[in-house]
Amino acid sequence: MFSEKDKKYIKERGSELSLVEEQIGNFKSGFPYLDIQRAASIGDGIIKLSEQDIADLIQDFESKMGTKKILKFVPASGAATRMFKDLFAYLDDHDMTGNKAVQQFVKGLKDFAFYEELKGQIADFDTATPDQIVSELLSDEGMSYGSLPKALLSFHNYEAGPRTPLEEHLVEGVHYAKSADGTVHLHFTVSPQHLDKFRTLVAEVQSGYEESYGVKFDLSFSQQKESTDTIAVDMNNEPFREDDGAILFRPAGHGALLENLNDLDADVIFIKNIDNVVPDRLKAETYTYKKALAGLLINYQTEVFSILENGISDPDAVAEDLAKKYFLTVSADFATLSKAQKTAQLVEKLNRPIRICGMVKNTGEPGGGPFWVKEADGSASLQIAETAQIDLDDVEKASLLKNSTHFNPVDLICAPKNYQGKKFDLLQYRDDDTGFISEKSKNGKDLKAMELPGLWNGAMAKWNTLFVEVPISTFNPVKTVNDLLKDSHQ
Structure with missing residues (x-):
């Protein structure tokens, strides 16, 4: 399939031959649909916070986050085309x-x-x-x-002049992603051709925002790694070749950014799309829920760490408690296992990265939603599933999707370290069977392209997950230029 010249090219671009061959196999076999059991809903996979809950969690956030390194991670490479x-x-x-x-x-x-x-x-x-x-x-x-990328467009008007999404994320970071020493750490993923423009804008505005808010910004950038590109194939699942005979690789979607996320060192990471920002007059509710969700994350993590550090004397009681409080389920045969086996399973399930995902009520937006998904061991896990991952020819599955109550606005807070303070290798918690295959064309020839498991979908499939309802007011994406005329962007 591959010549020596091909193998040399694959190696030079940082890819592994075995992985490329595995991708060819995925094109041939396709990816299985997710076995969704039911849509997550309030009380069954989705937490609804009361006003008192929110107040208590914000207090927890403000009292406990001082010891944490906080980072705001913003995928910002996409062009506004x-x-x-x-x-x-x-x-x-x-x-x-x-x-x-x-x-x-x-x-x-x-x-x-x-x-x-x-x-x-x-x-x-x-x-x-x-x-x-x-x-x-x-x-x-x-x-x-x-x-240009959306990050660099003028989105909102202020007396001092227009503000870009990049600047709005700086301001947001001040209010919920500031470390104890007054530093706001932000990381933007950008495309190589736009990096200089990002740096130019930052050089123009950073000192002004630092002076206005009394903080220091630590801004970093990264690009999607070429080594994460996936091979393209023709309609016969053979490597697609350019006119000069070279095999074609293509960017693998936002799931490739898992590598960028994996390279970062922080205790708590906020993830939010670049275009989901509002003017200052509407930011208060966003700040409220960001802090509350972060407080919930720290409390969940503290309880998990305590269990792992102190040991499990009664695995049945621990399993029951975790199911009630955090929707964590065990294998179908858990009751038949020995105490040692139950303990080992709980330790394995708990010693994972943690994420809290905000969910808004479904308003008919296209995209992913929260579902209970059946796992190989008979347990069920909370997953964000995209429409393409659901078998719409299955009447029951299609009905579950149609009648789901909530939608994923990409509002995540992540804890990527274990109870010993060491970073998880996030690549080990990805479900490689949740990629996407689509049909494209190049130079008039049809081809198949593959995306890696989506960053908040399959890339985080094996994380411990909590879904929390957040108000629709915190979800204001700009999909078309005329969205900027909505009240939420004026």
């Missing part, structure tokens, strides 16, 4: 009649945070045509919004 899909379509056909999105964009132009900059870029702006305005905004000869 899809935000402007309708505007690009307009530049192709120049027809506003049936393009309501462009009509809304033009009507609301003055309400965008980038309006003043756009206005300054065009001579005789008041007489400019929609074609000129849209072209200036998107083109590389203009403001390059069509190719």
Whole structure:
């Protein structure tokens, strides 16, 4: 299948031949669907916090986090191209009649945070045509919004000037990701071609925010590793080859960022998408729930660590308590095991990375949701499942998805160290059977591409997980440019 030249190329790019061969096998066999048993719901996999719970957990957060190194991790490599899909379509056909999105964009132009900059870029702006305005905004000869990452676009207006998502994450970090010494640690994953632009923006704004909030920012960046790219195949599951005969590798989706996360050293890591930010006037509820969920994480971790450090004298009682409090389930044959076997199983199940995942009520958004998934040992675990991981031809499974009550807004808080203070190797807690295969094309030829298990899906499948309901007000993604016209972004 692979020539010596191929093997040399695979080695030079940092990939392992055995792993590439395994990927070929996955293309041939496909990935199994998740065996979802039921959707998680309030009281059955999802925790709903009372006002008193929130107050107590925030107090726990503020009293206990001082000894922790806290980090905010933001995937920020994606270009904003899809935000402007309708505007690009307009530049192709120049027809506003049936393009309501462009009509809304033009009507609301003055309400965008980038309006003043756009206005300054065009001579005789008041007489400019929609074609000129849209072209200036998107083109590389203009403001390059069509190719820049979302992190660097002007999202929100303030008296001091517009603010980008990167800056909004700096401000958020001040309020819930500040270590005891006043340092706010943030890590952004970026694409190589945009790294210099990130550094330039940070150089322009960092000192101002540090002075305003009385903190120091420790900002770091990383790129998706080339070694995580997956091989592409043709429609016969043979390696897809370029015109020069070279085999093709493709970026493997956000699941590849597990390697970046694994490289970081922190006790508590907040994960949130780059575009889910709001202006300062609406941030209070986000801060409240971030602190409460972090408090819950620390309490859960403290209890787990205590069990692991002190030993398990009564495994049946521990298993029952963990099931009630944290939805942790044991194997189907647990009752038949010896005390030593029960203890060993509990230790194995508890000695894992921990994550708390905020969940919002389902409003029909596409994407993943919280489910109970059957495991090989007969237990069930809490997982975030994407639609593509569910067999929609199975009427029962499709019904579970359709009637699920909650949705994943990508709102995670992670504890990646064990009870001895050592980092887990997060790659060991990924379910490699939860990748994705999709059909693409290149140079007019069809191909199959593979994504690694998603960062908050299969990449964290073997983590201990708690789902907590958070208000819909904390979920304000910007999927299209006109989302910036919503009240939550004004």
